[in-house]
Amino acid sequence: MVSKTRLIVSDFIVSIIWVWNGALIKMFVFKVLQMGHDSRGEFMRQSLTVMSLFFFAFLAKVTKGASFNPLAVLSSAISGDFSQFLFTIGTRIPAQVIGSITAVRLLIDTFPEIGRGPRLNVDIHKGALTEGLLAFGVVTISLGLARKIPGSFFMKTWISSISKLSLHILGSDLTGGCMNPASVMGWAYARGDHITKEHILVYWLAPIQGALLAVWTFKLLFRPQKQDEKEKLKGKTD
Numbered sequence: 001m002v003s004k005t006r007l008i009v010s011d012f013i014v015s016i017i018w019v020w021n022g023a024l025i026k027m028f029v030f031k032v033l034q035m036g037h038d039s040r041g042e043f044m045r046q047s048l049t050v051m052s053l054f055f056f057a058f059l060a061k062v063t064k065g066a067s068f069n070p071l072a073v074l075s076s077a078i079s080g081d082f083s084q085f086l087f088t089i090g091t092r093i094p095a096q097v098i099g100s101i102t103a104v105r106l107l108i109d110t111f112p113e114i115g116r117g118p119r120l121n122v123d124i125h126k127g128a129l130t131e132g133l134l135a136f137g138v139v140t141i142s143l144g145l146a147r148k149i150p151g152s153f154f155m156k157t158w159i160s161s162i163s164k165l166s167l168h169i170l171g172s173d174l175t176g177g178c179m180n181p182a183s184v185m186g187w188a189y190a191r192g193d194h195i196t197k198e199h200i201l202v203y204w205l206a207p208i209q210g211a212l213l214a215v216w217t218f219k220l221l222f223r224p225q226k227q228d229e230k231e232k233l234k235g236k237t238d
Helices: 002-032 039-062 070-079 082-110 124-145 153-172 181-191 197-221 225-237
Strands: none
Touching: 002 039, 002 082, 002 181, 039 153, 070 082, 070 124, 070 181, 070 197, 082 181, 124 153, 124 197, 181 197
């Protein structure tokens, strides 16, 4: 019970740090360094983003699983038992959402000029398809890296970071390339459009469906590692 409570609190805190991280990186690049929105400025911003992803991967390792993204915890919960699924849906994801909302409110109070977060720049159907495909891609990559692929923590984090960044860039002009329902919820709540059809369909239902499809597809293509190990042991015994 103590470990679960610690994990919920860690999700809440990490979600706050994640929202602030993205906003502060933009402010540092475009206001402190006074770089424009050209290739040079974007390169600096994306480089700092990759470095920050290493920091969050380290936090996840230290806290034994803390996450700022509902898609990450949902994909692992689907693969686990029913009690883990209920724990994730009922406590971890709400903690991430509340953390994101809290972070955005603090940001706006501290830096009123910070902006209002990602916006949908295409119609609702294209937006839902975009976020769904991006979620499918990021969850598939995460599941693949979790299968004990040979490589160090640095290499796995590097592959994960570059992949997430690439997917974000692909969808940034359409939906913001968010792949994080909790973070978007924080900004939408601040704008007052968190219960609109666009927000729910594009930034919640579509990514969740993409994550579910990724988990089920991965299960079809790759057998569980325990099953593979049992078959190997059986073959040696025979």
